[in-house]
Amino acid sequence: MTADSVTTAAPTPARHRPSVMDVARLARVSVGTVSNVLNRPERVSPRTRSRVESAIAELEFVPSESARQLRAGRARSVGAIVLDVGNPFFTALTRGVEDRIGADGLALLVSSSDDDPERENRALQLYEQHGVRGVLVTPASAERADLHALRARGTTVVLMDVDGEDELPSVSVDDVLGASLPVAHLLELGHRRIALFNGPLTIHQCADRLAGARLAVVNAGLDPDEVLVEMPLPSLNAEHGTLAAERLLALPESTRPTAIFCVNDLVALGALSTLVRAGVPVPDGVAVVGYDDVPWAAMLVVPLTTVRQPTHEIGWTAADLLLRLDGEDAVGPTRVRFAPELVVRRSSDPGA
Structure with a gap:
């Protein structure tokens, strides 16, 4: 179709929104009577109330919630x-x-x-x-x-x-406890180099999860600075989980962490999918743990170990x-x- 053959319909004028005054005019009552039907129907006779309700239905009138809030003094x-x-x-x-x-x-x-x-x-x-x-x-x-x-x-x-x-x-x-659980689990499995895909420490949850990860390492009698490899992310989403995993895979195998603890499941999704695409076996090559237990965590190609929150x-x-x-x-x-x-x-x- 060429541009010359395209026709443009005139825009439909915006419809006037019916007001309380429109309802009152159609029902031949006062505005106060319409207000009573809407808010205090017991004060209006059945015959008048029926006439007002018919006008409301005919006009498709919707009461203003903001006006109702002002009258009631309650949001x-x-x-x-x-x-x-x-x-x-x-x-x-x-x-x-x-x-x-x-x-x-x-x-x-x-x-x-x-x-x-x-x-x-x-x-x-x-x-x-x-x-x-x-x-x-x-x-x-x-x-x-x-x-x-x-x-x-x-x-x-x-x-x-x-x-x-x-x-x-x-x-x-309790995010400190929550982060200590998966790191303790990874340590029990024998991992001694654990990457921490975390967000900005200005975010309270990120700071607490770092503290919990370090606590688990200390409780195992190890040095957090030797075990944990912090890989900060600017945003807590799958895209940045992917980028962090790519950085991890670029490290020499001799120093590459054998496990990843992700600050949330979206980050873990990005990391996990990157490892799978690169042909890295999970968990035998690199183990991955998330945080949140979102609904799809158990349904991934490699079901995700994670921390469940209510x-x-x-x-x-x-x-x-x-x-x-x-x-x-x-x-x-x-x-x-x-x-x-x-x-x-x-x-x-x-x-x-």
Whole structure:
């Protein structure tokens, strides 16, 4: 088809959104009567209520939630900021949040910070302007001044997947313990050079997982500086797991680590697929361990050994804590920490 034969239809004019006044005009009642039908129907006679409801249906009128919030003085939404909503761990986490707040008829707004504190702060500002009931945050850095300021201005703040060491309420997992488990497992299998594919240490989880890895080496009576080979990643995704694995394979075989501990399962996916493509046997050539136990971890060509976190429960509990605090219910702890568990599969143990 040539360009001359293409025709362009005129754009359809935007449809006028029906208002309360439109409903009142069609039903031949006052605006106040329409408001009563929407909010206090028991105050309106059945005959009048039926006429208003028919007008609402005919016009396909949808009440303004923002106006309803202003009248009620109570927000009906909760904001959440995670590092990367595309990561299956955070997808499951936010699903846990949604399941909890949905039971109270609330809506969830979700943003990804992409590990960027400035982007996180912009999302906080937008949520505050929107007037959300509260904010659940997986912080992009150890700096929490913006979160404390938001809390001081009256917005409830709860940390997710990070411990509230600075008195902010939190729901987290013991990441020091979580990282020590897979490294101890690799040491028991005889590995003495373990690559650590980790992210920026400004991210609390990355710092804790480094500490846990080093602790496991010390507990085994070895020197962490001799055993652990840190290979920092700028982002915690499969692409950078691939790049790190390529760097590892470029090392001389005499000094190349025989195992990799990845900060999360997305990084492990990139590392594992790179090893397989390069013809390196897993785990006999290089063992791979991840962190999170995302749904597909057990379904890979080489099932992934990983650290399981109660992801949905973390999100649900964080949302429940936020709603309790927002309701000024002082009952119960304001810092909750779950214990992780190691799930051993074939990527580290050929007998698993």
